[in-house]
Amino acid sequence: MSMRRQETCGFQSEVKQLLYLMIHSLYSNKEIFLRELISNASDAADKLRFLALSQPNLYEGDGDLRVRLSCNKTQRTIIISDNGIGMRREEVIDNLGTIAKSGTKAFLKLTGSDKLKDSQLIGQFGVGFYSAFIVADTVTVRTRAAGTSPEEGVFWQSNGEGDYTIADINKPERGTDITLHLREGEDEFLDDWRLKSVIGKYSDHIALPVEIQTSIKKAREGSEEGEEKEVVTWEKVNKAQALWTRNKAEISDEEYKEFYKHLSHNFSDPLIWSHNRVEGKQEYTSLLYIPSQAPWDMWHREHKHGLKLYVQRVFIMDDAEQFMPNYLRFVKGIIDSNDLPLNISREILQDSRLINNLKGAMTKRVLSMLDNLAKDNPEQYQSFWQNFGLVLKEGPGEDPNNIKTIDKLLRFASTYGDSAAQNVTLEDYVNRMVEGQEKIYYITADNYAAAKSSPHLELLYKKGIEVILLYERIDEWMMSYLTEFDGKSFQSVSKVDPSLEKLVNKESSEQKEAKKALEPFVERVKIYLGERIKEVRFTHRLTDTPVVVTTAANDMTTQMAKIFAATGQSSPEIKYIFELNPEHKLVKRIAEIGEDVLFGEWIELLLDQALLAERGTLEDPNQFIQRMNKLLSANSC
Template identity: 50%
Template sequence: MNTKHTHSFQAEVAQLLHLVTHSLYSNKEIFLRELISNASDACDKLRFEALNKPELYEGQPQLEVRVSFDKKARTLTIADTGIGMSEQEAIDNLGTIAKSGTKDFMSKLSGDQKADSQLIGQFGVGFYSGFIVADRITVESRRAGLSASEGVRWVSGGSGDFEVEQIERAERGTSITLHLREDAEEFLNAWKLKQLINKYSDHISLPILMEKEEWKEGENDQPGDMVKTGEWETVNQASALWTRPKKDITPEQYIEFYKNISHDSEAPLTWSHNRVEGNTEYTQLLYIPAHAPMDLWNRDKKAGIKLYVKRVFIMDDAEALMPTYLRFVKGVIDSADLPLNVSRELLQESRDVRLIRDGNTRRVLSMLEDLAKHDRHDAAAVTEGDVVDVVSEDDKAKEGKYTQFYSEFGAVLKEGLGEDFGNSERIAKLLRFASSTSDGLTVSFADYKSRMKEGQEAIYYITADTLAAARNSPQLEVFKKKGIEVLLMTDRVDEWALNYLTEFDGTPLQSVAKGAVDLGKLQDEAEKKAAEEAAETFKPTLARLKQALNNEVEDVRVTTRLVDSPACIVVQDGGMSAQLARMLKQAGQPIPQSRPVLEVNPEHPLVKKLEGSVHFDDLAHILFDQALLAEGGMPEDPAAYVKRVNALLV
């Protein structure tokens, strides 16, 4: 005799269920999408495991999902003929959440119920969405390959615990029965269910079946009703969306497919659906999301590309198909050339995979170039010759989308400068920056070059922690005075990325915070001569400053880059910027031993006051600490800085 065992939910599941049953009511229908998606995944897993173990089909190779309901019992059942679960798998899969992202899911719940409900599938907890409409859920399952006596029944009311017992179950797969709440009876309607299946799950490559109904007249003046006929019919297209002719797919279907594979509640910015022919044949359906996921900066997170081989699902997150810097791209690749038993190890080594990866990279960059072309009309259109045809949106609909893309993903795109040398030129053309003469992320390198002053020999830029810090940096003073534009770079990745980009279209990139300022032909001979004379006159003071700051600076020198400020910090050419050093320190990383250069403005009253001052050493340290503060740094000893300033004020 089988006995029931009661188990407690993992604490995070209990918390999640409380939120689901008490908060996420504004978009109830998403539960059906999630449960059908899970059923489809179970069938995909069986198909994949059966490649090496065909006996798992148990003589019944048909893979399908069935949706049925019972009005009297007020139940809705989603059943599949997929891989199924053993008793232990039911306990593990339905009683715990083995994802570190669950706590992040909890923290993301905002009070916007519609948006919150869309988060459920994104964190791998789609099964629990059933409790949005049900006060009790019964799951019956048997894993393919186990005996009929090793079935399992799982029952829970969505509170603190669940019951599990072993049952006889002849058929493999899983059936999930929802005991609906009174306010969810709308889902006991065949028309309503078909509408939702067509809306959310039409792209599922498996047949989704429902029992046919016909109208039966009532007797003795009783109203008629729809009754089931015993026949089952397929209510979805039952073909993978990416395999259909593009002319037969509406934009709404593309968008709904994206939402299903990405668990995103918003439409993507753009997509591209292509059949690539040549040495390697494959179909690609790639999407660029409208917003960045919260784990965008987790480089260990695998890419969002699903791999199919001859329409057989092989794996989620096939990281070998997309470079890391394009990890935000979602979509599907269906290859005709890879072996059906391909593994992650084979993916890393396969020549065909490298060709697919290169093709995907080119396609995504082309999508971005197309967005940029219609967002900024000075960009050149780029064509690609290895694609049969392309699905594109109306050009007008793309207006403004590249600006939106760049604000979300621009910092990640910059990683490509160091990762993808073959496409670094294309990536550089897609980059956008703020500048000292413009607002917002609107300036490309090409824009900058078109506005360079006659005689200007470099593209000048500065890196800083914030836009305000960059815009107000003392190091920009001479550039502002002469009307020379400087690009303002404030992403954490900028300093690293620009190590791999030393020029653009033949023009070198020069940091205004590294090395001595050299404006070349933009600085007239009179200015150069005045600077040389000032350096000579000020030489004794420079020597005293260097002695006073002996342990803190590499050198002290006169500069022409300052106009209103007394001093600034610079690093030697090839040295590490103060911003990068701060980031490494915050991350607990070792920092190479190096000291900055202090540059002083000999025309500033505070610098002039140094000569003959009885407080020379204190003024020297105040100059240095203020220069650090101006660049977003902190004095090594803030208390000593305050003490020196107070003493001079008194």
């Protein structure tokens, strides 16, 4: 084989680490290498089909796409060949020599973790080609991109250590041939029956013929009796029919699961799936999966959506985000439409009424799948929520048309329980509302402990009224879109509201007299704080706490201001209402201080206490500590 422009290149450092893990048996199930390589070959065929819609010459006269496997027991090699899209030299370097565009860096952060013992992890990081080194000590790739000349073939070879060799070669056929030089002890994969078994197990659903080379002996024509010649034939091993086009009754759960793993390059089983064929005004087939585990890049800005688009069984595109709202971006699957044109463009995908109808139908189907899961298997749904609850919380703001379905799927922590577990439904909450309760009460905070111990809850604890505890950054944003459930509106307990005032017991004559006696104190506090505070007033919503700050019904909350700050946006300054507990001993004693400087120090301390409880931080915590130490040491009150 003539090679030109031959050079030896070093692997990217992350690849070296990855290959080390591969070679040292990261996978507990070695046969999976075959699934990964056949899956890559299938993707190469899909890409060629799509490009050939506008460039038929890419087929180079051979439109029968396939994957072929052949073994050589003498040389101890397996060759996996496809006649798909192939690769150019720069693509080989990008795809096989570096992993800058993959998630492998994130994967390698787990190095040393017990999680590495789980062979399912690797499937989440898009590094399937490197699985070849589980069974091979040397891997050779020969490839040529469709539409290029035979002289533009590329040779790549590595032993999985520090570097690889790359060169230009002649390759008459388009596509890719991968030769695995097996390690000692891996001879089981040189057996045709073993390979057929693995293909049947993992790749039966591939919509592409997977063929194995077989040899049969035939008598030579015109030769003496008994003389035979060896004839090479190709035996198709898989069904080679797109799984979603088959009748549901004929598809086993195991086949559905393996197809999911092929789609997602994930080694774990899906949680649930839905296979649906629609006929009528619009004709399409959908096969949608809910994963059992969140992908590593769920919150990455460039996270890929999980839907593949086919038109009349022809692959059109990966990551078809137009068919699923962003808050359901974890869904994997395919859509195969009979109504869209084969030469579909991204402009059509943006504007087509058919696309909007398909998106609406897909969204409702996924929400229905989740609703059924929540009703039929609450434990499994709780597992789903732990993985994807944060993403689903984006739904109320993004999809107002389906909010009545989404709000039933939400889960919360509340004062009804003693843990941060989010397992309370809004229906649960409404069913437990006490007599006379008008609204669904909630509080937002930086964490569960801060929410549960907030002074805003003191009266509600006393009255036995349940409060939803929200402690994730997205919660405040979500609640700005959740207006009501089952006819009950939502109310933040850190805001002023008449329904909260109604919960306060009617003032006794003694309380009225004490409150009246302290009115000059309130006026003195107002004068001292001036424009820093919106209002100063008494409250009977507190039992153990001397002071608290609240916001007016139409003002921005503390947590919303934090969201603005986290995104680099400026927000209006919050003017709090400073509420004093007239029955608290500390408030009564401070009211008796006549000396203005000392009085001011104590009011500053109380205000900082209230702001610290509300915000979780102070602008100048050191000043707060020094003031507290000074007043405590002076024993002035």
